[in-house]
Amino acid sequence: MNVSLIYASYAELTRIGLQDESANLFVAEALRYVIEQVLAQLSTTLVMTISSQDTGTAYWFEFVIEHLISSWSGMAVQLLYIKAERPVHVPGRKYCNFLLVDSFEGLRAADIAKDNASYDDSEYYFIFLQTRDAFISQELQLILDYCLQNYWLHCNVMIQTAQVEVLVYTYYPYTAQGCQMARPQLINRFDGKRMLNEPMFPDKLRNMYGCEVVVLTWHMPPYVELWWDDKRGKLQARGFEMVLVQHLADSMNFRVRLLNLTLMHVSSYQLRNGSHLGPIEMLRSQMANLSIGNFRKSARRNEMLTSPLSHYYSPLVATVEYGSYRISSLALLLFPFKLHVWLILLCAVALHLIIYMARRYDTFTGMHVIELLLGASIVRFPRAWLQRGIYAHWLYGSLPLRVVYQSLLFHLIRKQIFASVPDSFEKLLAENFIGITTSNTLQLLEEIPGVMRQYDSFVGMVTSWDQEVLDALHPAHKGGRKLFAITSLDVTNSYLRSNYHLGQYYILPQYVNVQQIGIYLPKHSYFYDKFDLVIRQLYNGGLTSTWRRWTFGERGPLKRQITNTSIGIGDLLGICMVMGTIYTLALLVFCIELLVHYAPMLRR
Template sequence: MQLIMDHCLANYWLNCNVMVQTAQVDIVVYSYYPFTEDHCQKAIPVQINRFDGHRMINEPMFPDKLRQLHGCPLTLLTWNVPPFVYLNFDHETNQLMASGFEIQLMEQLADWMNFSIVIKNLTLENNVSSYKLVNGSNEGPMEMIINQLTNFSVGYFRKTTRRVRLMTTPLTHYYTPLVATVNLDNYRFGSLAILTFPFDWSVWLILLWSLILHIFIYLCRWRSASHEVLEILLGGSLARLPRQWAHRAIYAHWIYASIPLRICYQSLLFHLIRLQLFGSVPSSFEQLLDDKFHALCTSMTLQTLQEMPQVAGRYESFHGMATVYDQNVLDELDHCKHDQRKGKVFAITSQEVTRFHLRDSNRLDDYVILNRYVNIQQLSIFMPKHSYFYEKINEAIRRFDANGFLAAMRRAAFDSNERKKEKDQRRRYIDNGQLMGIYKLMIAMYSLAAIILGIELLLRRLQGHNCLRNSESYPPIKNKKPTN
């Protein structure tokens, strides 16, 4: 019976009962509880039922053996993948501390089922094909789970067809989007673009037609002064005032119409130079591919993307890196920014990993994450095949999701980064409040120029009166006839 129970435990046959008939013709049913107060993950035969001649004494036939795990330690295989899993070594207690969204989920499961978590840190080299560990072992996460060296595995573990076939996966607890990230330097404005950016093309066309119209009027009626229209538009002064009132009205109209435009244009230009804004970025990764960009991603991500029709026709534009970490892909994208020989590239990584890694490395302002997702991937807790924790984990995830606990844990792990993103977007948005200081400066400068102009006109008028008064104080000189 002990050999039978050990075989059931090794193969995760939880409802494994042995029925025995004694010499007294009693029928006794034996089974095992893998977690009790006295032992953990052991198969010790215990009697769970007996036939009294009419019926079985205890109900049900298969009792719940995982409701209470009595604090037994269960191994959790994971690695550092913020914000899903944070791993930090506490030197004071000499213990590995774990936090993050998926760690919070496992802690809730541990509280509900009363077991303790033993963290097994897994660090991989950049060799996806063999999953070789840093310590030299060839057993990667999948091999450890398949060989029952761990009870659970979390840490941005995505569902794939091969993984689902080889391991047990309960319900999906999070759907992570794959996003495209591109360097903003590819869309930096040049000198000419900055000069033309403050106004839309419709405004520039209206100004161009107005300028042509004014020049045409002066060419038809006053050819010698046609260049003065352009001087007024640029803020220059007139050499002399026209004599005709019609021309003066046209000058005044052009001056008063161009002053507000110059104020707005110069204010926006100063603001753009200060903020170093960039051009519009495509909304999807297909548009990036149309612009001759190349995509960087992990080999595992590339295997997932191969099933997409948009990728199948442009497979030569994708490059799968020999790494399991999206952080390495983002670091390679930053390296390509300084290496012009690699051309224009963008990265396809997890949205949460991208935001946290760029924020922690102070590079969030240098990149833009496209709004349209590339794909949606499912995250799950992975266990050995036919693990008897499958039903309990599914039940727990359903309860947590129905009661809002999963959403609360996601907010606690992700909202800090979302608030910072919204703050950055508000800082990039141009409104009149941000331009008010430049508006006041320009208005003060134009007011000062108007005061100086008024003083000059007044002095000119006074100087004219003085000259006229001096000419009236002297008698007129009569012209003498010339003598032979």
């Protein structure tokens, strides 16, 4: 590159000799190195921005950039020229940024923070500040404060001194000297060929030196359980998500300070349209660094906050009490046989009675068939062999039916079998059930089309605990209403185990929804990339699943409360064999009695 041509063109336009050609060459080589060896490795696109309050400096920037761009073809470049007298805003995200400014006002005029504020991950900013040595310290501090305020973690500032030194400064938000401060720190120097130190953008969150991180949370066991420690005189927390936060604190060396929202009214922190007392607005105003406590992700929340990889997937299930499907006494008598079996029996008895009445037999004699069907003894034995054959047919034909019916009836009464429970919450709604859940969960369920169509069939309870929703299913609290609860699957299983209610409630197999639980941060937080990396490593190693099982008290697979399997004849084979043996002995005794009775008559 012919830097003398740059200088000659610049001198011709400005008529002022700013610095000699060797200084221009030195600065141009430093800029070339940063672009080719650093920024080109981060992205295939580069946004170059010239924003200068001084016209002469702006011309110098312009010519330098023009010749730098013409000397390589490895990147797609977007060039923005911000003029103080006519500022023009170009919307769109700017991920890899190379800015040439002469002051802090020039950086602020570029208004890049507005374009990148709605994204989650961090961008890269390399700022070349060209100003007099007397103003470098002040302008450098203002620029780094601006980076800290807008969560620009990867923000470097390169300067050129009067001694033609090219130095690169940055800031560390957490140091041993202070927290959340943007003190300029020299990290690199150009020696004419290369930068002396690597990498250009160091890891600034490797060690946070015990700085305080404010965690916004609320009492939500078993995710977060808060209690006051009298010995230490401060609020303490435990639970599945607190184990995760504590691991992050240990790996990054920061100190956790809890900010409790539990004492506030639920309407203040149920995230309704960004209430100023809710966690969304408290995070957006940077009153806290992160928030946990069964914080479920939604499209609207993701628009306002930043969340790393989800550490837990929470299926929402519908739970109903078995008492709603308890079989009544009359239904229990009819339950062992299906409807067509009862109809066949009634038709057979009715046909038999009709035949007796048509032939004008004694009606009382026709009722003997019903006595045989019910297993009663016959007081008067018929004389006609035809009637005896009919009675024998009814006796041995009704015997298996009666044995099966009595066995099933005994089994149903002893085991307290319930009617078949629907497999989805839509079927429960079709049976005029009312769904109850927390008001926060109900707000998230509004995004499900099946819920929106029948929104009047759902009631949101003024609570944040799923346990209280499950308590409302108790017969003493239902008040005769047909209710089902929508709660988290793990919370429901833990609740049923701890209260010994496994046989009283039924969890529908079809999920209402599967929600993602995550840590929420202010938008564009510089914790995003670090938290995402650590959580991904924990998830791949299986630690998050282990912590979840340990917190929810899982000791093995949960046994299904009652299976909806039908009972066949094979299941009653033992009872049939016993009854068959008894009836066989009875028939043998009856035959012996007949022989004893007719033996004297045969001798005569």
